[in-house]
Amino acid sequence: MIVLSDPRVAGVPVRECGEPLAEVATLPSVTLDPRERDAAGAYGRARTGVCERLRAAAAELPAGVGFLVIEGHRSSAEQARRFARYEDRLRAAGHTDPTEIRRRAAAFVSPVEVAPHCAGAALDVTLVDARGVELDMGGAVNGHRTGDEERCPLDAPGLSAPARHHRALLARALSGAGFVNYPSEWWHWSYGDPYWALLTGARAAVYGPV
Template sequence: MILLSDPRVIDTPVADCGEPLAEIATVPVITLDPREQDEAGAYGRVRASVLERLGSASERLPAGVRLLVIEGHRSLAEQARRFALYEDRLRLSGITDPAELLRQASAFVSPVEVAPHCAGAAVDLTLIDSDGVELDMGGAVNGHRTGDETWCPFDAPGLSPTARANRNLLAQCLSEQGFVNYPSEWWHWSYGDRYWALMTGAPAAVYGPI
């Protein structure tokens, strides 16, 4: 897979369209989860067109199923903090080579300069039923934080048929709206950022850091 640390990602140009951030909570067909809530409320915002596409994706889900967004926009400072924390964890495991640290850390936390969340282009999300209960996705959102990396990749081997079907349902509704998945994190999807541009062949990202 192409990691966010790949030079091709940073080499992808950005032609920011200037679109503002919009409040996820204003869209009735999407539920916003508070677990990643920050003081500024950034977690509950994405670019306006990203939100429109999320709404369309949620509307196309089967009756009784909807999107649960865990986190949208993230500040550059918060992104840098999370990246440093994960690098520290890898150092404690015995990894000291700077290039290898960057490669392994970027599997789960983007380098700041290309971070899709900082562009308002990415969402961490899952599926819930009509009672607000999360569907079985075979692993938790942000499972890497608890050392449960095995189930984090979208195509992780050994998933139950139910978890595989639910991941495929999530992928179908989001892919139809132009989102791309970061393969090491089944819950991370983006539209309009550098990684999206590289993976779709777009000439440039339409969203840069905001």
């Protein structure tokens, strides 16, 4: 797995296209988790190109199934705070090597300089039924916060048949619309950022920090 702290990610050039942020909650079959909104609702925004691809992905879902967006754009200051907090957790667990701490932290929290969320390029997303009830995905979004790291990877072993089916459904819809997954987080999908560019072979990212 290529982690976000990999020098190859930072080495991808960014040719900023200048697209603004838009509200994801205005899209058909897409709702925003109110628990994750900040005072200005900033977590519910993403670049317009990302929103259009989310719209296309939602159209491929079966009837009665929709997307629940947990988080979209995130400020650089908030990203830096989360990365530092995860590094502190690793130090408290006994890790001492700075390089290893950074690598382990980047499995779940991106370094701010390449963070897809800071570019408005990433969405943390899950599936819900017609009543808005989350489907069984085999583990919670942001499960690493509660020590459930084993179930966080998209292809985590030991998942139930319904959970594996729902993850496959999520992956088909989003990858078909051009998104790439960060493999250690089944819920994290992005388009247009340096990580996306590296995985897809694009010459450059189209979204930088905003």
